[in-house]
Amino acid sequence: MKRLYPILAVLALAACxxxxxxxxxxxxxxxxxxxxxxxxxxxxxxxxxxxxxDKGDSYFTNIxxxxxxxxxxxxxxxxxxxxxxxxxxxxxxxxxxxxxxxxAQWLAEHGVAAFVLKYRLVHFARNEQExxxxxxxAPAPVYTPEEQAALDAHRPVARALGCDDGRAAIAYVRxxxxxxxxxxxxxxxxxxxxxxxxxTDVALNHTPENRPNLVAPIYGSSGQMPEQLxxxxxxxFIAAPEIDLWPTLSSLNMMTAWRAAEIPAEAHYFAVxxxxxxxxxxxxxxxPSFVWIELLYAFMQKIGFLG
Numbered sequence: 001m002k003r004l005y006p007i008l009a010v011l012a013l014a015a016c017x018x019x020x021x022x023x024x025x026x027x028x029x030x031x032x033x034x035x036x037x038x039x040x041x042x043x044x045x046x047x048x049x050x051x052x053x054d055k056g057d058s059y060f061t062n063i064x065x066x067x068x069x070x071x072x073x074x075x076x077x078x079x080x081x082x083x084x085x086x087x088x089x090x091x092x093x094x095x096x097x098x099x100x101x102x103x104a105q106w107l108a109e110h111g112v113a114a115f116v117l118k119y120r121l122v123h124f125a126r127n128e129q130e131x132x133x134x135x136x137x138a139p140a141p142v143y144t145p146e147e148q149a150a151l152d153a154h155r156p157v158a159r160a161l162g163c164d165d166g167r168a169a170i171a172y173v174r175x176x177x178x179x180x181x182x183x184x185x186x187x188x189x190x191x192x193x194x195x196x197x198x199x200t201d202v203a204l205n206h207t208p209e210n211r212p213n214l215v216a217p218i219y220g221s222s223g224q225m226p227e228q229l230x231x232x233x234x235x236x237f238i239a240a241p242e243i244d245l246w247p248t249l250s251s252l253n254m255m256t257a258w259r260a261a262e263i264p265a266e267a268h269y270f271a272v273x274x275x276x277x278x279x280x281x282x283x284x285x286x287x288p289s290f291v292w293i294e295l296l297y298a299f300m301q302k303i304g305f306l307g
Contacts, residue, residue: 059096060096062124067118080120085114089193093132106283113181163202190216211234238267239289
């Protein structure tokens, strides 16, 4: 099932690099990754909220229906590779623009079919003002003890279902590979913060149908590393600010485990940088660490993901 995305359906130029740089439009459409209601959230009947700030950045909360928003490259320069992009936001907010759309657009301009994942989130907002208090400066929600207990119980459930959405997204793109013009064995997943946690969960727990061919957690913890990696673990790319190198986080442990298993892995840690830098293409919001996206592309080339 697909439909034009009503809020962010902005036609953008797909300007491929190299001698061929055809001008074309990216199909900015949404695809529901489950037939019917998403498994595990049949009783989720609350409202999803959307907010766009004065800079044009969009955010979502209370997501109940997982969707992929496609950014497809011009056919003349498509590499056949695909990437699921998972924005962060603590499993309560989906930072759609800076950790989703801008990244997907860049990938599409460089020949990679990109799909921003709106995965299921914690239900914490009872109205629109509460939905974006951390972004708009509105007062934080105040819950009764009963509401707080329900929210605390809901958090791990929503997080687990969000990770399931990552696996379902890969399976969906793989099963529709011909429609999207991608190769079934060239489908990766990447994410930021909470989206990186989702990405790592998929990297460590998958079936042949939803196995990623590349994983790229960007400034996110993997949680508890298993004693042994899956025998079919995919190549790993990590980018993070040095502030995220806390003893309780395990991105360095991930790198060590991947290298011990002799699976291609690359990590980049940026000094004097904060968590949540995302990616912006416009000059007024540029920062040196944004080179991470070019390093990721170079890693894709080195491991043969783009061919």
